[in-house]
Structure formats: C-alpha cells, structure tokens
Amino acid sequence: MPDVLDATPYDALLLLSFGGPEGPDEVVPFLENVTRGRGIPTERLKEVGQHYFLFGGVSPINDQNRALLDVLRKDFAEHGLDLPIYWGNRNWAPYLTDTLRELVADGRRRILVLATSAYASYSGCRQYREDLADSLAALEAEGLPLPKIDKLRHYFNHEGFLEPMTEGVLRSLADLPEDVRDGAHIAFSTHSIPTASADTSGPVEDHGDGGAYVAQHLDVARQIAEAVRDRTGVEHPWQLVYQSRSGAPHIPWLEPDICDHLEERHEAGVPAVVVAPIGFVSDHMEVLYDLDTEAKAKAEELGLPMRRSATVGADPRFAAAVRDLVLERAAVERGQEVTPCALGALGASHNLCPVGCCPARAPRPAAAGADSPYA
Ligand SMILES: CC1=C(CCC(=O)O)c2cc3nc(cc4[nH]c(cc5[nH]c(cc1n2)c(C)c5CCC(=O)O)c(CCC(=O)O)c4C)C(CCC(=O)O)=C3C
Numbered sequence: 001m002p003d004v005l006d007a008t009p010y011d012a013l014l015l016l017s018f019g020g021p022e023g024p025d026e027v028v029p030f031l032e033n034v035t036r037g038r039g040i041p042t043e044r045l046k047e048v049g050q051h052y053f054l055f056g057g058v059s060p061i062n063d064q065n066r067a068l069l070d071v072l073r074k075d076f077a078e079h080g081l082d083l084p085i086y087w088g089n090r091n092w093a094p095y096l097t098d099t100l101r102e103l104v105a106d107g108r109r110r111i112l113v114l115a116t117s118a119y120a121s122y123s124g125c126r127q128y129r130e131d132l133a134d135s136l137a138a139l140e141a142e143g144l145p146l147p148k149i150d151k152l153r154h155y156f157n158h159e160g161f162l163e164p165m166t167e168g169v170l171r172s173l174a175d176l177p178e179d180v181r182d183g184a185h186i187a188f189s190t191h192s193i194p195t196a197s198a199d200t201s202g203p204v205e206d207h208g209d210g211g212a213y214v215a216q217h218l219d220v221a222r223q224i225a226e227a228v229r230d231r232t233g234v235e236h237p238w239q240l241v242y243q244s245r246s247g248a249p250h251i252p253w254l255e256p257d258i259c260d261h262l263e264e265r266h267e268a269g270v271p272a273v274v275v276a277p278i279g280f281v282s283d284h285m286e287v288l289y290d291l292d293t294e295a296k297a298k299a300e301e302l303g304l305p306m307r308r309s310a311t312v313g314a315d316p317r318f319a320a321a322v323r324d325l326v327l328e329r330a331a332v333e334r335g336q337e338v339t340p341c342a343l344g345a346l347g348a349s350h351n352l353c354p355v356g357c358c359p360a361r362a363p364r365p366a367a368a369g370a371d372s373p374y375a
C-alpha cells in the first residue's frame, strides 16, 4: 500500500498546452487562432501552414499531451496521489475555457496548472497566464463561480526533466558512426524569440542580455553537456542555438539559427552534430518540421552526420517530476517547509510570478501571478 499523498489545498491539476490541428481542415483556423492580433507576416503563415500540410494537416502535439495525461494519471494512481487531471489548450480543442467550465461544474475550486513549457518567457509563461485570465473572465461573464488558479514553477532544472534529455543525447551520440562520435558537437536548440522579449524574460532582477530565458537554457545545456562528459569521458563542444523564428525580418530575434549554425560548424570542421531540442517538452511540429525536416535536409546537403535527440514527452521520469512539483507546491501552500528539487546553478524558480515578470508589449490581465486580478 503506497502512502496516501496529500495535494491539499488543490483539488485538480490542469495540463495547459498550445494545441494543434488534427486534420487538413483545421490548419488554417488553428493558425488564425495562434496569430490573432500578433502581427505575423502572411508569408510566414502560408509557409507554416505548409509545414502542417506536409504531415497531413496533423500536429502530433495533441496525441503527445494525451500520452502525457495517461502517464501522469498512472503515476499519480500508483503513488496514491488522488488528484484528477484535466487538459485545456490555448489554440485548439479542448479549449481552455471549455475545460475550465468543466472543472467548475465538477466542483473544482483550487486548480494547479502545469504548462507545457519549462522556461520563463512571454510565450511560454505570461501568455498562458493571460489565457487563464481570459477564460476566468469568460466564466465570470456567465455568472459561474471562479476557481483559484496557481501555476507550477518553471521545471527546466528538475531532475526528471534533465535526465531523460541527457539519456537522449547519449543515445544520439551512440547512434552516430563511431569514427565521428567523439568529435561530435552538441547543438542545444530552443525556440527563437524576439531579443526584446528575451531581455525582459523572468523577474525584473533577471532582466538584461537574454534575461532568464537564455540563462535558464544555458543552465540546462551546461548540465546535460557535463553529465554526458561524466558518463562518456568525452568533452563534447556545445552551443545554444535557436529555431522556428517568425516575425518581421527587421525585428531582432535570438540567433544563431540552427541551419546557419550547422553550416558554420561544418565549415569549422566538426565531423558530426547532435541536435538536442531542450526548449521543447515533446516532439511537436516545431521539432518534426524545423529540426527533423529542415535542419536534417541542411545537414544532408552538407554531408554532415546529424542526430536529433529526444524530448521528455511522456517519459515516466517526467511524470514523477510533475508529481514531485505538485506535492512541493501543495506543501508550500499549506505553509510547510520544503526542499525543492533544482539542479544546476540557478536554484528553484519562483512559485508566483512577480509583478513585471515576462511583460507583454501590450499589457493584459494575467492570472496566477502577483499581478492577477483574480486573487
Ligand atoms: C517560446 C515558444 C515556445 C515554447 C514554449 C511553449 O511551448 O509554449 C513555442 C511553442 C510552440 N509554438 C507552436 C506553434 C506556433 N508558434 C508560432 C509563433 C510563435 N511562437 C513563439 C514562441 C514560442 N512558441 C513566438 C515568439 C511566436 C511569434 C508570434 C507570437 O508571439 O505568437 C506560430 C505562428 C507561426 C510562426 O510564426 O511559426 C505557430 C504555428 C507550437 C505548436 C507546435 C505544433 O503544432 O505541434 C508550440 C508548442
């Protein structure tokens, strides 16, 4: 009999994700949802639409979230954690507002949110908090009782997020031809964002060149590179690089782009590359297209052996990490002392986003933070 684990005061966990189309007819409406009021050039949208059509109009992200829900429910059940798990998205069904309505109808009043983004940034954190505020406003307009919503801290430096990725890099190295393996370069890849958003990511005291977004990714990259060195005895050179840039060309985004980087490293004479998509929680379209299609084609053109390592996806160690994060936060809310799991140089991230954290260009209400209008 496992111990009965206590998630009090929470009565539900909500998986909050991006959403994606599940058929050709859904691609354009999905992209309209994503880009509403965001000023993404039409050309870029048409191009991104093509990425989805190349895969039959289906993004893998929803099935990956279903798999994550399964492994989370299994983990919670096996460990005696009695906490129901719901799922809602920003841009596609199941829509967050519908899920929140369901939560309220089921009598849930204290909800903890797990977003499918491990790092601080406007797109990966505050925008999800704005989605929560929008949905709470919709429920309020319907006269429904409003639940109190908290969001789990950033988990980039949790053991259960790092370990599956380290293992993935080791597997990719082992998969390279032996004669180029030891010389392989590791390109840690994440989503490019405008440098102005990166510089203001995280709490105000972290603002500056690259902000918390870049600092957190560098912390993860360094830890994985060191773990790989410790386990193989080989010191692989590495760099943090970026992918999936959109936006107008005159606005600076984080660089270098992965494809330019592959060219540059090839010219510098590296014999092979492992691309490790540390910025993403699952192998969704940004991984499938931008890395497995585009970057792979670039590497082939260069004659550069390349392997792309796995994201955490539905790894049971990631599910265990989520359980740990839930129990940690629940204990904090009950006023108990806890020792948060946080490896590396940065320590555990804040539980409550402070005022000024990852600001939007055009300020909007955001829930689950110190500036939430829904206390
Ligand atoms: C930091 C970050 C993450 C990681 C954190 C997180 O996971 O949240 C992320 C994830 C994702 N981004 C995704 C898809 C898209 N992102 C877009 C646009 C943008 N992303 C941005 C940033 C991020 N995005 C930004 C600054 C833009 C520019 C416009 C804007 O500020 O909104 C666009 C519009 C077209 C384009 O420009 O590419 C699409 C279609 C999908 C779904 C993939 C699938 O379907 O499998 C996922 C998981």
Ligand SMILES: [Fe+2]
Pocket: 191
């Ligand atoms: Fe994106």
